[in-house]
Amino acid sequence: MSAASAWVPARLKDASGFALAMAVFALVLLAAIVAGGYFSASQEFQIGRGMRSTTTSFYSGEAGIRDVLNDWDPTVYAAMLPGDTVTIGPVPFEGGGSFTASVIRVGSAADSAKRYFYIEAVGRPPSPSVGERRQAVVARASFPDLCCGGAVRVLNQVIFGGGAQPIISGLNNDPPGSWPASACSGIPGDSAPGVIVWQASNVTDTSRVKGMPPILVDPTQTTMASLFESGELTYDDLVAMADHEFVGDYTLNDTQPTLVNGECDRSNPLNWGAPNSPSHDCFNYFPIIHVTQDLYLVGSGAAQGILLVDRDLNINGPFEFYGIAFVKRDLNMGGPVDFYGGAIVGDDVDFNGATPRFWLSRCASERAERLSKITRPRLVSPRAWVDLF
Amino acid sequence: MILRRPARSHGYTLVEVLVAMTLTGIVVAGTLRALTAQKKFYARQARILEARHAMRASATILASELREVSAAGGDLYDVASDSVALRSTVGFAIVCGVNGASGSLSLTHLSGHFRLEAADSALVFVENGTGDGDDLWRALQVTAINASGPSCVSGATPEREIAVTGDLSGIWVGAPVRLFRPYVFALFEMDSRWWLGRRNRGSGPNYVPVAGPLAPPGDDGLELTYYRADGATTLDPSLVTRVDIAVRAPTFKTATEPAYRDLSTSTHLRNDG
Numbered sequence: 001m002s003a004a005s006a007w008v009p010a011r012l013k014d015a016s017g018f019a020l021a022m023a024v025f026a027l028v029l030l031a032a033i034v035a036g037g038y039f040s041a042s043q044e045f046q047i048g049r050g051m052r053s054t055t056t057s058f059y060s061g062e063a064g065i066r067d068v069l070n071d072w073d074p075t076v077y078a079a080m081l082p083g084d085t086v087t088i089g090p091v092p093f094e095g096g097g098s099f100t101a102s103v104i105r106v107g108s109a110a111d112s113a114k115r116y117f118y119i120e121a122v123g124r125p126p127s128p129s130v131g132e133r134r135q136a137v138v139a140r141a142s143f144p145d146l147c148c149g150g151a152v153r154v155l156n157q158v159i160f161g162g163g164a165q166p167i168i169s170g171l172n173n174d175p176p177g178s179w180p181a182s183a184c185s186g187i188p189g190d191s192a193p194g195v196i197v198w199q200a201s202n203v204t205d206t207s208r209v210k211g212m213p214p215i216l217v218d219p220t221q222t223t224m225a226s227l228f229e230s231g232e233l234t235y236d237d238l239v240a241m242a243d244h245e246f247v248g249d250y251t252l253n254d255t256q257p258t259l260v261n262g263e264c265d266r267s268n269p270l271n272w273g274a275p276n277s278p279s280h281d282c283f284n285y286f287p288i289i290h291v292t293q294d295l296y297l298v299g300s301g302a303a304q305g306i307l308l309v310d311r312d313l314n315i316n317g318p319f320e321f322y323g324i325a326f327v328k329r330d331l332n333m334g335g336p337v338d339f340y341g342g343a344i345v346g347d348d349v350d351f352n353g354a355t356p357r358f359w360l361s362r363c364a365s366e367r368a369e370r371l372s373k374i375t376r377p378r379l380v381s382p383r384a385w386v387d388l389f
Numbered sequence: 390m391i392l393r394r395p396a397r398s399h400g401y402t403l404v405e406v407l408v409a410m411t412l413t414g415i416v417v418a419g420t421l422r423a424l425t426a427q428k429k430f431y432a433r434q435a436r437i438l439e440a441r442h443a444m445r446a447s448a449t450i451l452a453s454e455l456r457e458v459s460a461a462g463g464d465l466y467d468v469a470s471d472s473v474a475l476r477s478t479v480g481f482a483i484v485c486g487v488n489g490a491s492g493s494l495s496l497t498h499l500s501g502h503f504r505l506e507a508a509d510s511a512l513v514f515v516e517n518g519t520g521d522g523d524d525l526w527r528a529l530q531v532t533a534i535n536a537s538g539p540s541c542v543s544g545a546t547p548e549r550e551i552a553v554t555g556d557l558s559g560i561w562v563g564a565p566v567r568l569f570r571p572y573v574f575a576l577f578e579m580d581s582r583w584w585l586g587r588r589n590r591g592s593g594p595n596y597v598p599v600a601g602p603l604a605p606p607g608d609d610g611l612e613l614t615y616y617r618a619d620g621a622t623t624l625d626p627s628l629v630t631r632v633d634i635a636v637r638a639p640t641f642k643t644a645t646e647p648a649y650r651d652l653s654t655s656t657h658l659r660n661d662g
Contacts, residue, residue, distance in 0.1 A: 022416070036430055116562075383565070384565075387453065388481065
């Protein structure tokens with residue numbers, strides 16, 4: 001022991017101070033403060049994350065409903081029976097979120113012309129977040145009544161040439177043969193005028209026209225505009241909806257309903273439906289076809305849809321057509337031709353050859369309207385939208 | 390010379406004791422101060438969280454109610470800067486059967502509260518003709534809500550049957566049904582604090598608190614601004630397309646000196662399209 005250390009009091013040599021205790025206490029205090037801050041921050045974070053999730057879910061569901069409405073496929077939804085459900089998704093969105101939608105036909109067979117659809121969408125946030133939101137709308141699939149007030153509405157003359165048994169009939173005819181009765185069920189079958197013209201003398205042989213009445217005189221029908229721009233959709237509106245467009249003259253001499261992966265191939269411009277094959281997937285396909293000049297339907301075939309012809313429509317059979325034709329100039333039919341539906345003609349109707357026949361068919365024209373792109377879902381107004389619990 | 394060792398020391402000097410006491414006092418005072426500050430911090434954070442929660446709840450409830458109304462359809466009865474009276478949808482369903490003889494509707498695809506104490510009226514879509522021009526929503530008095538009833542037209546079992554007083558003509562299978570009650574939302578005072586309250590418009594002035602507490606009306610606890618489609622403000626209930634909701638909640642810096650937090654949101658009415 002040195003002399004100096006001998007002078008240090010014993011208590012000062014005691015190394016067991018309370019610095020450690022103080023440090024621990026300070027640490028505990030600091031931890032409490034940090035924990036308090038963390039608690040507050042985490043509360044806000046959790047709330048913020050929850051709100052973000054529910055907001056994402058809400059808008060995903062809403063976008064899902066818009067997607068269903070925008071991508072409305074008349075062929076799919078028109079074929080639904082009351083009670084049927086089509087499920088879509090889950091469909092992911094870029095950047096997160098997804099939706100699953102159900103389209104349920106909620107009307108009844110008795111009111112098939114007023115088809116209601118209940119569209120419910122469940123939106124979900126990106127994984128791993130949770131919290132989904134449900135919302136729904138009620139829509140009706142509706143289509144404008146395009147055609148035609150009678151079998152043929154024509155601006156100028158109806159000329160019956162030397163052919164045998166030409167007929168224009170406004171007496172309603174469901175297409176014969178292979179069409180099943182179910183294809184026309186629920187569609188009104190009332191008859192109409194055979195020809196609508198602005199003066200009766202424009203029809204060269206009134207004995208060839210049937211209807212109720214055979215000929216209806218409409219003195220206001222004197223301009224192209226009165227024929228093509230008076231409805232809910234104008235000719236140009238329809239052109240904008242066309243599935244396929246042929247620039248210049250076009251001749252269709254063979255119909256080609258084709259399938260891809262077992263489903264009707266709508267991308268094929270030569271596929272104009274399969275009207276004579278109810279079991280074919282293209283039986284319910286009614287394309288809108290636009291031809292910028294003359295259209296020739298020749299050979300032995302059958303087609304269906306809505307035709308928009310900027311100049312003449314020439315049909316030389318044997319040929320069958322089911323649907324609606326809008327012809328800016330002449331409708332010429334020669335040979336054995338059966339046209340079921342209705343037509344609006346901007347110049348003359350000229351029948352030649354053997355048995356060119358034009359039959360008013362409510363079923364054919366309404367199927368063309370209902371199953372083509374002109375059918376769109378329309379929200380009931382107002383109060384179509386509901387935020388579900 | 391004899392060197393004597395000093396006597397062995399067994400006690401503390403006065404200076405040592407004073408120093409120790411001073412140091413201990415400083416430490417204790419600091420600790421108490423830290424604890425008090427921490428307690429205040431906790432309390433303040435809790436009040437802020439509570440205020441934010443009250444504001445979020447108020448804004449969410451009002452936005453949810455307003456989002457579903459159709460101003461053009463008459464769902465806004467009365468609008469003011471601090472209150473709104475509206476048709477509140479409490480249930481939604483689809484008609485699956487119209488039972489004219491019994492004056493009832495069979496329903497499916499239910500959502501919400503299908504109890505008489507929740508709703509006493511129904512809006513039912515009436516299509517009439519195929520066009521849109523004659524479409525309307527018909528208000529019917531609901532007299533009973535039954536868990537079972539006549540089958541749907543499809544043969545399925547309905548989820549509910551509602552007996553109604555009124556004309557059922559023109560109601561088609563597939564028509565949407567909204568059960569509703571007319572409610573007023575406004576600030577009201579309870580236990581010396583102000584709350585967002587709701588009352589049935591037709592049955593007295595008593596409010597039920599739905600969220601809060603909020604700042605009193607004099608301090609802009611609830612501020613509603615209504616806009617037309619052209620962006621101009623309006624107090625005409627039939628012209629409203631958007632509502633800005635601003636809420637303010639107290640955090641109470643001291644008991645007598647409230648501090649406030651604010652939250653605002655904007656809601657577009659979705660059922661006029």
